[in-house]
Amino acid sequence: MTIKTLLPTSSFAGLTGNPWSAKADKIQSATGLLLGCFLLAHLHFESSILLGKDAFYQVVQILEGGMFSESGHGFPLVTKIFSVFILLVVILHAAVALRRFPAQLGQWRALRRHMNGINHKDSHAWFWQLVTGFILFFLAPVHIFTMITNPEIGPHLSAERVYLDNAWLLYALLLPAVVIHAMIGLYRVAIKWGFTANRTGLRKVIKFMIIYLITIGVLSLVSYLFIGAELTTPVQPYVPN
Template identity: 65%
Template sequence: MLTKYHLGERWLGFPRSYRWAAVADRLQSASGVLLGLFLLLHLHFESSILLGKAAFYRVAQVLEGGLFTPSGHGVPLITQLFSLVMLLVLMVHAATALRRFPVQLGQWRALRNHLHLIKHNDSKLWFWQMLTGFLMFFLVPMHLVTMLTNPEIGPHLSAARVYHDNYWLLYGLLLPAVVVHAMLGLYRVAVKWGISFQRHGLLLLAKILMGYLIILGACSLVAYLVIGHSLTLPVTPFTP
């Protein structure tokens, strides 16, 4: 004989737990899209160094609000405030994404078996996104904290940071990790929320963007290294 038992919704955590899961999913996707779009803009702004020191200087001044100051020079405080906002968005994204991170040995074994047996392409993409997200958990805060504590931007100052302060090590690791994570994330968000059902086309676009952005970022990094190598300490800020 089957006996029915009624368990209160408050005791089960339902529907509150499901409501939180839905909110967390939306926060994770929204914050991820915001960070991904910011990355696209950021790498292109940084690549203005490839057009020369004067071009990068003008871009930096505009981004720091130089159009609204009498002298035309930017305000480093804007860089600090924007970096703080991005750090908060990153914290929201990390907090909501860590819910799906395997933390127990049994979960890792189940994931390994799933990847070997099912061989589902999107599951492999999620695995790579998880690994790059783990690296970013350490690398991205280091970059943002640097922008908070040392917000001065310019062809000479940025190049000196990359070359003389050895930040090329950080950026060399961060660039492929953040590009792969962001492009795969945008692809998965588009599929998850039904923005497009053309998985093959979206994945091809994501791979093209990965290659393009990594090459663009690497060229910018090399340009900073070349400029930094030519500088002598103490560094004099660039003026056109």
């Protein structure tokens, strides 16, 4: 006698699982890992403004392929193309992640009862990833679309966007949400796929990274505000002496 004879067909199908669900898990983990690594690089590249305008200018030229131009000036088209790629990855990541999003009021109530009744750190982490993911669903595309439509970046041009165009309002909300979401996501990927079994140690690392990344992000944002306050219109791109 097999399990198929003990259970009805519908039960057996639910027990064995849906093959698409396993594929979606892999896609979600892969895209999440890619976006998390991108965020780590992005915030560190952005924080080069803390070393001065010249440092940030040189970083931008390197990332935009300035070494391949006769003038040494990078190609903003590189930023545009890469932004389109990141947007596509974000859309794919969100599409497969939405299947786990509580869509009904009863599901939210059940989640709340679970959170109150069971003091499980990973469940609380998943909840905050859920909340930040909902926030990013609205904020992240705005930032990426801005980089697609206006890919010019640099000490003055970025400061113009932050200060004169009031983009700091968006970034002030986007920064903590994306850092928390990404770091918890990397934690869950590491645990889910067996990269480590030391949950306690990894949680400490993730908490440190959240504080560290938000700190350098806030300091970078403040630097752009100071630079933007000194700009005069029309804003001219920064050129090193």
